[in-house]
């Protein structure tokens with residue numbers, strides 16, 4: 001029996017910001033083999049159902065009425081909502097493979113199955129539904145990918161795993177330039193990658209800082225500020241040209257900037273880079 005139960009499924013789904021429906025019993029629902037043996041891939045499917053079946057009707061079928069129930073771990077309706085179906089292994093993918101880390105005919109016990117509402121015969125995929133699928137897949141990758149051993153490249157379409165039997169997901173979407181074809185899974189995986197690992201934002205402009213002088217004792221004449229929350233670290237002070245370690249954080253408690261200042265008694269001023277470079281360093 002498999003031992004991996006995805007008990008954080010609903011919590012992960014909610015991180016997408018899309019509505020989540022927890023179908024009662026999902027925490028212990030699985031096919032007869034129990035939990036997943038491994039979580040080494042994430043599969044995408046269309047339901048091949050009419051829009052008339054969308055939502056609760058489809059969810060009920062997948063969890064309770066299908067002969068091969070449960071036929072998905074989760075389901076994204078056209079609205080979209082994310083229905084949480086099963087924390088254990090499901091009968092989503094059937095025969096196929098081997099595909100990357102998934103052995104022959106073993107996707108049901110070794111991968112996650114996401115069903116997505118679409119008739120698969122040309123129905124245009126709603127934009128919000130596509131964005132929901134990308135967001136959910138990305139959140140699942142962030143939660144479980146590194147932890148359980150799969151990467152974004154291990155996300156697959158049913159047609160990649162079972163090319164002679166399956167075409168899903170199929171139909172006009174942003175992943176195939178809205179053509180009547182199968183999804184381009186490289187385009188889909190790239191969308192997930194962008195969602196999961198957003199580009200690094202540019203450095204915010206440096207805001208002017210107010211220098212607060214520190215009550216000094218002895219003969220110190222310069223302080224190095226390394227004490228603000230943005231710049232934690234050891235603090236040194238410079239006395240008569242020698243760098244010394246400040247013994248306690250009390251020296252920099254009110255410091256809001258980083259840099260060496262010259263104590264002019266009136267007001268501290270930042271040293272220039274050239275002056276900093278010329279300072280001796282004492283270990």
Ligand SMILES: [Zn+2]
Pocket residue numbers: 044045046092093158166168
């Ligand atoms: Zn499928």
